[in-house]
Amino acid sequence: MMPLAQVEVVTGTEPKGSVIWLHGLGADGWDFVPLVKELPLPEGLDLRFVFPHAPTRPVTINNGYVMRAWYDISMQDLARKPDEAGIRESQASIGDLIEREIQRGIAADKIILAGFSQGGAIALQSGLRYPQTLGGIIALSTYLTLEDSLEREGSAANKRTPIFMAHGTQDAIVPFALADASRRKLEARGYAVEWHDYPMPHSVCGEEVEAIAQWLAARFTSRILRA
Structure with a gap:
């Protein structure tokens, strides 16, 4: 399996933590790069943002058109017939990226997995199953x-890892009800989810960016102070 190509942005000369941010279907790693400048992070919080490019593959629901995708989607009902092979392949690739950050001197508990849409699904899939405690998961x-396998595959190390979930109440791509049901299933299994919803479509809004920045600052401040 080839390593994922990526874009990197650092907010200081000596990053104290890393955020691995996964894009949505049909986009690429550049999609969320502009967000870094929009995040009102505290002065002196040096972070490395890693934006990997998903591999290209035919996407069934888009008439087999080849595009960047973390896994195939075959049905409008996203929860049915998941592409388990593609999901697990992407999970392994993200695990490799986490290991790379650890080798570069960033402890696992100072690494955040983040993602939007398909990328958010892989952030959850990978983060909840990763064997070392991570700093948190952002799922937008x-x-x-693969919820049925979470009970047996979920990592005890990440059972208490903070999760930030946000969703638009007018989302026509990933139905709000599906996201809310996912949140409830996580909470029922004891995961700590901070939930936000906004009157928006399948996108990211300014209020959400502010909330993400506050959440990131809280995660990294507590981790760095304990280092």
């Missing part, structure tokens, strides 16, 4: 995949 406009 997304849903829980």
Whole structure:
């Protein structure tokens, strides 16, 4: 399996933590790069943002058109017939990216997995199953995949890892009800989910960006102070 190509942005010369941010279907790693400048992070919080490009693959629901995708989607009902092979392949690739950050001197508990839509699904899939405690998971406009396997595959190390979930009440791509059901399933299993919803479509809004920045600052401030 080839390593994922990526875009990197650092907010200081000596990053104290890393955020691995996964884009949505049909986009690429550049999609969320502009967000870094929009995040009102505290002065002196040096972070490395890693934006990987998903591999290209035919996407069934888009008439087999080849595009960047973390996994195939075959049905409008996203929760049905998941592409388990593609999901697990992407999970392994993200695990490799986490290991790379650890090798670069960033402890696992100072690494955040983030993602939008398909990327958010892989962030949840990968983060909840990763064997070392991570700093947190950001899951935007997304849903829980392979939920039936989470009970046996979920990592005890990440059972208490903070999760930030946000969704638009007018989302026509990933239905709000599916995201809300995913949140409830996570909470029923004891995961700590901070939930936000906004009157928006399948997108990210300014209020959401502010909330993400506050959440990131809280995660990294507590981790760095304990280092």
